[in-house]
Amino acid sequence: MHWVVLTLTPVVWTHFLEVRPAADFATVPFYSSLATLVAALVALIYVRRLDTAPVEMGWMLFAWSRLVQLLDAATLKPPGLSQLAHMVEGGLGAVGIAGIVAAMFYLKRTHERNVESLETSHENYQGLISTLDAVTYEADPESLRYTYVSRKAEALLGYAPSEWLDNPTFWADRMHQQDGEWASEYRRNNIRRREGHQLEYRMKAVDGRTLWIRDSVRIIFEADGRIRLRGVLTDITARKLLETQLHHNATHDPLTGLPNRAAFIDRLEQAKSEAVPGSSLYSVLFLDLDRFKLVNDSLGHLAGDELLVTVSARLSRCVRGDDLVARLGGDEFGVLLAAIPSEETSVELARRLLETVSRPATVAGCRVTPSASVGIVVGGPGRSDPTSLLRDADTAMYRAKENARGSFQIFRPAMRTQIVHQVQMEADLRRALEQEELELQLQPIVELDSGSLESFEGLIRWRRPNGDLALPKEFLGYAEDSGLMRKIGWRAFERACEIRHEWNLSGAPATPIAVNLSEAQFTDEGLLGSLDELLARTRIQPSELYLEITETVMAEADEPAIDKLLLLKERGFRLALDDFGTGRSSLSRLCSFPIDVIKVDRGFVRRLGNDGPERSLVRAVLTLADDLGIDVVAEGIETIEQLTRLQAMGCRYGQGFLFSKAVPENKARALLEGRPFDAYGSRETPALSAAL
Numbered sequence: 001m002h003w004v005v006l007t008l009t010p011v012v013w014t015h016f017l018e019v020r021p022a023a024d025f026a027t028v029p030f031y032s033s034l035a036t037l038v039a040a041l042v043a044l045i046y047v048r049r050l051d052t053a054p055v056e057m058g059w060m061l062f063a064w065s066r067l068v069q070l071l072d073a074a075t076l077k078p079p080g081l082s083q084l085a086h087m088v089e090g091g092l093g094a095v096g097i098a099g100i101v102a103a104m105f106y107l108k109r110t111h112e113r114n115v116e117s118l119e120t121s122h123e124n125y126q127g128l129i130s131t132l133d134a135v136t137y138e139a140d141p142e143s144l145r146y147t148y149v150s151r152k153a154e155a156l157l158g159y160a161p162s163e164w165l166d167n168p169t170f171w172a173d174r175m176h177q178q179d180g181e182w183a184s185e186y187r188r189n190n191i192r193r194r195e196g197h198q199l200e201y202r203m204k205a206v207d208g209r210t211l212w213i214r215d216s217v218r219i220i221f222e223a224d225g226r227i228r229l230r231g232v233l234t235d236i237t238a239r240k241l242l243e244t245q246l247h248h249n250a251t252h253d254p255l256t257g258l259p260n261r262a263a264f265i266d267r268l269e270q271a272k273s274e275a276v277p278g279s280s281l282y283s284v285l286f287l288d289l290d291r292f293k294l295v296n297d298s299l300g301h302l303a304g305d306e307l308l309v310t311v312s313a314r315l316s317r318c319v320r321g322d323d324l325v326a327r328l329g330g331d332e333f334g335v336l337l338a339a340i341p342s343e344e345t346s347v348e349l350a351r352r353l354l355e356t357v358s359r360p361a362t363v364a365g366c367r368v369t370p371s372a373s374v375g376i377v378v379g380g381p382g383r384s385d386p387t388s389l390l391r392d393a394d395t396a397m398y399r400a401k402e403n404a405r406g407s408f409q410i411f412r413p414a415m416r417t418q419i420v421h422q423v424q425m426e427a428d429l430r431r432a433l434e435q436e437e438l439e440l441q442l443q444p445i446v447e448l449d450s451g452s453l454e455s456f457e458g459l460i461r462w463r464r465p466n467g468d469l470a471l472p473k474e475f476l477g478y479a480e481d482s483g484l485m486r487k488i489g490w491r492a493f494e495r496a497c498e499i500r501h502e503w504n505l506s507g508a509p510a511t512p513i514a515v516n517l518s519e520a521q522f523t524d525e526g527l528l529g530s531l532d533e534l535l536a537r538t539r540i541q542p543s544e545l546y547l548e549i550t551e552t553v554m555a556e557a558d559e560p561a562i563d564k565l566l567l568l569k570e571r572g573f574r575l576a577l578d579d580f581g582t583g584r585s586s587l588s589r590l591c592s593f594p595i596d597v598i599k600v601d602r603g604f605v606r607r608l609g610n611d612g613p614e615r616s617l618v619r620a621v622l623t624l625a626d627d628l629g630i631d632v633v634a635e636g637i638e639t640i641e642q643l644t645r646l647q648a649m650g651c652r653y654g655q656g657f658l659f660s661k662a663v664p665e666n667k668a669r670a671l672l673e674g675r676p677f678d679a680y681g682s683r684e685t686p687a688l689s690a691a692l
Contacts, residue, residue, distance in 0.1 A: 134232050134234045135150055135152045135153045135156050136149070136231070136232050137149045137153075137229075137230070137231055137232075137233065140229070141228060141229055144171055144184070145169075145171075146164045146165055146171065147165070147228070149164045156211070156233060157203060157204075157205045157211070159206055174204050175204075176201065176203065183201045187217070190217070196218045197217050200236065200240075212235070212240040213234065214233070214234045214236045216231055216234070218230050251263040251266075255305055255308060256308060257312075260326060260328075260329075261334075264390075265387065267324050267326075268282075268390075269386050271336060271338045271379075272379060272386065282336065282338050282339065282340065283340055283345070283346040283376060284336055284337075284376070284379065285334070285337070285353070285374055285375070285376050286333075286390065286393035286396070287315070287334070287353060287374045288332050288333075288373055288374075289307075290371040290372060291405075292304065292307070295307055295370075299364045299368075302364065303363045307368065310363070312325070312327060314359075315333055318352050323335065324336040324338075335349070337349065340378075343376075343410065347376070347408070350376055354408065357371065357372045358372070371405055373397050373398075373401045373405055373406065373407060374397060374408035375392075375395065375396030376396055376411060377393040377396060377410075392411045392416065395415050395419050396408075396409040396415060399415055422478055426481075426484070429475060429479055433488070433491065437462060437464065437465070438463075439461050439463055440458045440461070440499070441460075441461050441664055442499075442513065442664075442665065442668035443456065443655055444456060444655060445633055446655065446659050448643065448653060454653055455513065455514055456511060456513045456514065457513075457514045457546075458499075458513050459662045460472055460488060462475055485519075486518065489516070489517065489518045492516065493515055494538075496513045496515045497534055498538055499513065500512075500540045500545070501540050503669065503672070508669060508672050512543065512544050512546055512574070513545060513546070514546030516550075517547045517548060519550070519553045522549060522561070528567060528568070531568075531571070531573075541572065542572035545574070546576050546596075547574070547576065548577075549565075549577065554593055562593070562594075574597065575593075575596055575597070576596065576599055577590075577593065579601045580621065590628065590630070591628065597632070597633055598621060598632050598633070599633045599634075600634050600635060600651075601636075605636050606636060622649055626650070631653060632652060632653065633653040633655065634653070636657075637659070638656050640658070642656075642658075
C-alpha cells in the first residue's frame with residue numbers, strides 16, 4: 001500500500017498544478033500531466049500483479065521527477081528554486097529511468113525462471129506418470145480417438161503409442177467382442193450428459209491375451225466451451241482372476257469340484273423361471289449315500305473323501321450336458337434335470353444313478369460297494385420355491401431309505417403331511433418328557449404250568465394331556481427318528497427301579513421287572529456307569545432287573561458289544577434276548593451270547609396253529625435253550641389253544657392278553673398278593689379280578 005501512496009502523491013500534485021490557468025503554466029501542457037497520471041496508474045497495477053519492487057520504485061521516482069518538473073515550470077515558484085528543481089528533476093528522472101530499465105531486466109529473468117519452473121514441473125509430472133502402473137490418455141469425445149497416450153501404453157497392450165494415436169478406431173478395434181457394444185454406448189451416454197464415468201471391460205493385447213481394463217474418465221471443459229476426455233487405463237486382470245476364483249470357491253465344493261448348495265438353488269430358480277406351462281418340466285433328484293458313516297469310521301475320513309470324489313465323478317458322467325450335479329453337503333448330492341418331457345425321465349435317470357453308484361470301488365486300498373437312496377420331485381411353472389423343492393426331494397429320499405436302501409421314491413404330497421405329523425410328534429414327545437407324561441405299566445410273565453407270577457415286563461405308555469393312553473407302537477418310532485429313544489429308555493429304567501424300591505420297602509415279593517434296553521442305550525459308552533449310579537440311588541440289586549435286548553441289536557453285536565454283555569452279566573443283571581425270530585441272528589449264535597432268557601416273538605406264537613415252519617422253529621428254539629440252560633418266554637399268548645400247544649412243546653413261561661394286559665403299578669402290586677393265574681388262562685381269577 002505504501003508504494004501506491006508514494007507513487008500517487010506526486011501524480012496528484014502534478015495534476016493540480018497543470019489545471020492552473022494557461023497563462024501561469026503556458027509551458028506545461030495539461031494533457032501531458034494526464035498522460036503521466038494514466039501511465040503511472042496502469043504501470044502500477046501491472047507491476048503490483050507481478051509483485052516486482054524494482055518496477056514500483058522506478059515508476060515512483062519517475063512520478064516525483066515529473067512533479068519537480070512542473071514546480072520548476074510554475075510562475076509562482078519561490079526565488080532560487082529553479083536551479084535546485086533542475087538538479088532534483090534530473091537526478092530523480094535518471095534514477096527512475098534506471099529503475100525502469102533494471103525492472104525490465106528483472107521481468108525478463110523472472111519470466112525465464114518461470115519457464116524453467118514450468119518445464120521442471122512438466123518433467124516431474126511425466127516422471128510421476130511413468131511410475132504409475134497405468135496409462136493416461138486424452139481422447140476426442142466425438143470419435144473417441146486417442147489424441148494423447150502416456151509411454152505406458154506399449155507396456156499395457158504391446159502396441160506402440162503411435163499405433164494408439166494413428167488408428168482412429170483403436171479403442172473399438174481392441175475391445176473384446178462381448179464388451180464393445182455396451183461399453184461404447186455407456187461412454188457416449190455419459191459424454192452427452194457431460195459426466196465423468198468409470199467402466200470395466202476386456203481388451204485384446206498384441207500377443208492374443210485378453211486383459212481386464214478399468215477405465216476412469218473425466219470430462220475436461222475448454223475455455224471455448226468444447227470438451228475433451230482425459231482418463232486412466234489400469235490393468236485389473238489379476239483382480240478379476242481373484243474375483244473369479246473367489247466366486248468359484250463360494251459356489252463350488254472344494255473336495256469334489258461340483259457346484260454347492262447355493263449354486264444348485266440358483267440354478268433351480270432359473271429352471272423354474274424358464275419352465276413353459278404345459279410343455280416342459282424340471283426335476284430334482286436328492287441322492288444320499290447309504291451307511292457312509294461306516295466308511296468314515298472304519299477306513300478313516302480320507303477314505304470317505306476319496307469315495308465322495310469317486311461318486312461325484314460317476315454322477316457327472318450319468319447326466320446330460322444341460323443337467324447339473326451338485327454336492328449339497330456331507331454325503332448328499334443333488335441332480336437337476338431341466339426341460340424334461342415327463343416324470344419317467346427322472347425315474348430312468350434315478351435307476352441309472354443307483355446302478356452306477358453301486359459299482360465296487362477301491363478306496364484306501366480296500367474294495368467297497370457303495371449304495372445310495374434317491375428322492376425325486378418333479379416341478380413345473382408355479383411350483384414351490386427351490387428350498388421347498390429340495391425339502392420335498394429330501395423327504396422322498398428318506399422314505400426310500402425306510403422302504404429299502406438302494407432304492408428311489410417319488411415325492412407325493414401325503415409325504416409332507418407325514419413329515420409335519422412327525423415334527424409335531426417330536427415336539428409333543430419332548431413336552432411329554434418334560435411334563436412326565438410317560439408312565440411305566442407292567443405286564444405279568446407267568447409260569448405256564450402252575451400259573452404263578454414269575455416276573456413283570458415294564459412297558460412304556462404315554463398318557464396324553466386329554467387322558468388318552470398311547471401305546472409304544474404309536475410313538476416309539478418317532479422317538480427313534482428324533483433321537484429321543486435314549487431319554488425315554490432311561491425314563492423307563494428309572495421308573496422300574498423306583499417301583500422295585502417301593503415294593504422292597506413294603507415287603508412285597510422280590511419279583512423282578514424286565515426293562516427293554518434300546519439300541520441307543522446299549523451303544524451308549526456311559527451305559528455301565530449310568531446303571532451303577534441308578535442302582536445305587538434307588539438301592540436295589542441288579543438281580544431284581546431283567547435287561548431285554550432286541551435280536552436286531554444282538555445280531556449286529558461285535559466283539560466289543562459282547563464284552564459289554566459280559567460286563568453286565570458280571571454285575572448281576574439277567575439278560576433276555578427279546579423278539580427272537582424277527583432279526584437276522586441264527587440259532588448257532590445263541591451259544592456266543594451270555595443270555596439267560598429267550599423271548600419268542602408273538603408272530604410265531606400266533607401261527608402255532610398252522611402246520612408251517614413256525615412250529616418247528618419254536619420247537620427247535622426250546623430244544624436248544626434247554627440244552628444251553630436258557631429259559632424261554634413265549635410272547636403274545638392270547639388263546640387257550642396257543643397256551644396248550646406251548647405247554648405241550650415244553651415252553652415254561654409266557655405272557656399275553658390271555659393272562660393280563662399291562663397294568664399300572666398299583667394294580668400290578670395287587671397281582672403280587674393274589675392267587676396264581678388259572679391254569680387255563682381265565683382272566684377272571686380272583687387275583688386278576690381284584691387287581692382290575
